[in-house]
Amino acid sequence: MTTTKTPAPAKAPAEPPRRRSISEWWNNLSRFQQWIILLPLVALIFALPWLNPPLITTEPGYDFSIAMFDVARYCLIAIGLNVVVGQAGLLDLGYVGFFAIGAYVAALFTSPDSTLWKIPYLAAIPLAMAITMVFGVILGSPTLRLRGDYLAIVTLGFGEMVRLFADNVDALRGNRGFSNIGAPPGTRENGEPLFANFDGKPWYVLCVAVIIVILILAGNLERSRVGRAWVAIRDDEDAAELMGVPTFRFKIWAFVIGAAIGGLSGALYAGQQGFMNNQRFDVLTSVLFLAAVILGGSGNKVGVMLGAFVVAYVPLRFLSIAEWKFMIFGVALTILMIFRPQGLLGARQRLLTYGRQAYQRLVGRGEVVSSDTAMAGGKSLMNGGNGAPK
Amino acid sequence: MSQKDQHRHISGGIVAEVAQMTEAERREHEAEVADVVATDREFAVGEGETLLEMDNVTVRFGGLVALDSVSFHIKRGEILGLIGPNGAGKTTCFNAMTGVYRPTSGRVLLEGKPLGRTAKYRITRKGIARTFQNIRLFEEMTALENVVVGTDARHKTSVLGALLRLPRHFKEEKAAVEKAMALLEFVGIADRAGDKAKNLPYGYQRRLEIARALATEPKLLCLDEPAAGFNPAEKDELMELIRKIRDDGFTVLLIEHDMRLVMGVTDRIVVLEFGKKIAEGKPEEIRNNKAVIAAYLGVPDDDVA
Numbered sequence: 106m107t108t109t110k111t112p113a114p115a116k117a118p119a120e121p122p123r124r125r126s127i128s129e130w131w132n133n134l135s136r137f138q139q140w141i142i143l144l145p146l147v148a149l150i151f152a153l154p155w156l157n158p159p160l161i162t163t164e165p166g167y168d169f170s171i172a173m174f175d176v177a178r179y180c181l182i183a184i185g186l187n188v189v190v191g192q193a194g195l196l197d198l199g200y201v202g203f204f205a206i207g208a209y210v211a212a213l214f215t216s217p218d219s220t221l222w223k224i225p226y227l228a229a230i231p232l233a234m235a236i237t238m239v240f241g242v243i244l245g246s247p248t249l250r251l252r253g254d255y256l257a258i259v260t261l262g263f264g265e266m267v268r269l270f271a272d273n274v275d276a277l278r279g280n281r282g283f284s285n286i287g288a289p290p291g292t293r294e295n296g297e298p299l300f301a302n303f304d305g306k307p308w309y310v311l312c313v314a315v316i317i318v319i320l321i322l323a324g325n326l327e328r329s330r331v332g333r334a335w336v337a338i339r340d341d342e343d344a345a346e347l348m349g350v351p352t353f354r355f356k357i358w359a360f361v362i363g364a365a366i367g368g369l370s371g372a373l374y375a376g377q378q379g380f381m382n383n384q385r386f387d388v389l390t391s392v393l394f395l396a397a398v399i400l401g402g403s404g405n406k407v408g409v410m411l412g413a414f415v416v417a418y419v420p421l422r423f424l425s426i427a428e429w430k431f432m433i434f435g436v437a438l439t440i441l442m443i444f445r446p447q448g449l450l451g452a453r454q455r456l457l458t459y460g461r462q463a464y465q466r467l468v469g470r471g472e473v474v475s476s477d478t479a480m481a482g483g484k485s486l487m488n489g490g491n492g493a494p495k
Numbered sequence: 496m497s498q499k500d501q502h503r504h505i506s507g508g509i510v511a512e513v514a515q516m517t518e519a520e521r522r523e524h525e526a527e528v529a530d531v532v533a534t535d536r537e538f539a540v541g542e543g544e545t546l547l548e549m550d551n552v553t554v555r556f557g558g559l560v561a562l563d564s565v566s567f568h569i570k571r572g573e574i575l576g577l578i579g580p581n582g583a584g585k586t587t588c589f590n591a592m593t594g595v596y597r598p599t600s601g602r603v604l605l606e607g608k609p610l611g612r613t614a615k616y617r618i619t620r621k622g623i624a625r626t627f628q629n630i631r632l633f634e635e636m637t638a639l640e641n642v643v644v645g646t647d648a649r650h651k652t653s654v655l656g657a658l659l660r661l662p663r664h665f666k667e668e669k670a671a672v673e674k675a676m677a678l679l680e681f682v683g684i685a686d687r688a689g690d691k692a693k694n695l696p697y698g699y700q701r702r703l704e705i706a707r708a709l710a711t712e713p714k715l716l717c718l719d720e721p722a723a724g725f726n727p728a729e730k731d732e733l734m735e736l737i738r739k740i741r742d743d744g745f746t747v748l749l750i751e752h753d754m755r756l757v758m759g760v761t762d763r764i765v766v767l768e769f770g771k772k773i774a775e776g777k778p779e780e781i782r783n784n785k786a787v788i789a790a791y792l793g794v795p796d797d798d799v800a
Contacts, residue, residue, distance in 0.1 A: 322658055325657060325658055325659075325660055326654070326657055326658055329652065329657035329664060329668070330647045330650050330652050330657060330664075330667070331652075331654050331657045331658075332657075333636070333640060333643060333644050333647060334644070334647065336633060336635060336636060336640075337633050337636070337644050339635075340632075340633040340634050340635055340636065341631050341632075341633060341634075343595075343631070344627065344631040344632075344633070345633070345644070346614075346615045346616050347593055347595070347615055347616075347619060347625060348616075348619060348624075348644055348645055348648060348707060348708075348711060349616045349619035349620050349624075349645070349647065349648025349649075349711050350616055350644065350647065350648075351614075351616050352616070358654050362654075404635075452635060454635075456636060456640045456643070457639065457640060457643060457668065457671075457672060458664070458665065458668035458669075458672075459668055459669055459672045460637075460639070460640070460672070462672075463639060463672045463675075463676055463688070464639070464688060464689045465508065466508055466509055466676070467508050467509050467510060467639070467676055467679070467685050467686075467688045467689075468508045468510055468685070468686060468687075468688055468689055469508030469510075469511060
């Protein structure tokens with residue numbers, strides 16, 4: 106306890122300025138330069154399961170490629186949940202419900218155990234997204250008139266309802282579940298299917314590719330009228346409405362888009378597992394998803410992926426402590442909320458397509474001049490540093 | 496601090512350029528800015544005609560009558576002051592106009608058409624924008640982003656359009672940023688365009704609220720105590736800004752406690768007390784109105800009888 110506590114205060118004052126300068130440096134790079142730097146990083150991320158680096162690897166306890174797929178899956182979920190919680194500020198405790206619907210749609214339309222007609226797995230993915238979007242509207246339209254805690258309770262109920270449906274509706278086969286769920290086409294040299302559930306590598310690559318696409322699309326939304334409406338709603342819903350934002354409509358959209366990403370990750374999960382029953386969609390999973398978002402920094406896409414990595418990876422890497430994971434995460438979150446309430450990386454969104462050029466022209470500087478870490482200590486100090494021209 | 500300032504000037508940007516302009520250049524630049532800020536909406540009423548009318552508006556909260564059949568009108572192009580002691584119903588009046596409260600009875604008419612039960616965001620789009628008595632900015636956004644949210648009130652990009660970046664998205668984004676930058680210059684806070692709203696000094700926040708409201712291209716701009724917490728010098732600057740806004744083609748409704756400011760800037764004044772309108776007229780008439788003086792200073796008991 107003492108060992109963890111001593112370095113913390115020593116680090117705290119030094120950390121914010123350092124992080125700020127890195128982000129400032131990054132923001133002042135052109136898009137092209139940013140891509141140049143990102144490309145090798147992306148390549149490295151894609152290559153991870155093959156590299157299987159020592160220390161980082163989860164083997165021999167747990168297959169590393171499958172572990173990495175799990176991490177990627179959590180990242181995707183965190184990005185989706187971040188749209189709802191981080192950007193629009195709608196506390197959703199039943200996100201696992203959307204995840205479950207996506208998984209069940211994939212199972213129902215591809216598993217031989219289901220009585221429905223079958224479609225290829227790759228067609229089941231968009232279908233899963235479409236159906237979860239419909240559920241997003243169904244859940245959202247009556248409940249999004251509620252705010253804060255009330256909304257959280259209703260969404261919690263929604264998550265449980267989905268699980269109970271899976272338990273009790275015969276067509277969903279409860280505990281018996283669905284086996285032989287479909288996978289993308291492709292075979293190996295030895296004739297086995299490429300996307301097999303014993304090998305996580307192809308699934309991991311697929312999932313990372315999906316994440317990149319989703320990140321680009323989510324970025325498009327963020328740097329547009331939609332992202333601004335969401336953040337406006339999060340910051341002050343009444344003021345947003347009075348500034349001409351149709352708040353209800355954009356809240357529904359946040360729900361629907363979050364739901365679609367949840368459904369997508371559910372469908373990927375079902376495909377990789379190859380078997381799906383009612384045992385994996387409890388409230389705890391929902392809370393774990395939310396913990397990833399809060400831990401990493403609600404409202405910050407990089408942050409939530411970092412949070413998802415921690416939440417998914419740590420229990421797989423250290424199998425001996427896996428059964429303690431909820432206690433460890435609980436303690437970690439509590440400590441984090443005391444010292445860094447905004448999460449590992451604070452909320453930061455860029456909401457303008459031409460923001461970079463605009464700031465450059467107005468004040469001759471890349472981007473955000475003021476600190477992201479205003480909630481942390483040293484706020485006044487840093488404001489003084491920026492100085493109001495008086 | 497001085498070193499920082501130096502850096503700001505050297506590093507360039509419009510703000511630095513303006514600081515080095517000659518008087519004539521600066522005037523020309525300001526005219527350009529004002530031109531971008533000015534609204535180019537079509538009005539159903541001409542200059543000097545009634546833009547907004549409060550027609551016997553009553554707002555009741557349970558047993559409390561916050562507004563008691565208040566009627567007045569605002570002419571296009573004027574600055575109307577709305578004054579009254581604390582609790583007189585000024586902000587309630589604002590809230591009834593902007594759709595926050597529904598009048599218990601009576602009507603609010605914009606350009607002769609009743610607002611009825613129009614949703615709040617639609618009222619904004621129809622042309623009434625407001626600031627708040629207690630500042631309510633989007634704190635996590637930069638100043639520029641705050642203003643662009645205001646311009647979004649007139650935008651039509653759909654979620655799909657933004658997701659796929661259709662041409663309209665780019666067109667609107669470009670226009671919005673141009674307008675927002677001009678607005679920040681117009682209200683005089685462009686030097687901190689990139690700062691989060693919560694980190695701005697108080698005076699900047701007040702001005703940012705005005706810029707954000709103007710960005711919705713309102714036909715009527717309602718300012719709810721914009722000078723609260725200002726020192727005399729800042730109040731003078733604000734008066735100047737309000738006049739500039741009017742000269743740019745906006746109609747202004749101003750709630751304010753500071754008499755010097757109200758008397759100095761308004762064309763007409765409406766006085767409320769206990770939810771009732773007790774006087775209406777030009778500033779000098781209001782200044783000498785017995786009922787108004789009584790409302791503000793009180794009257795000896797024997798005079799009332």
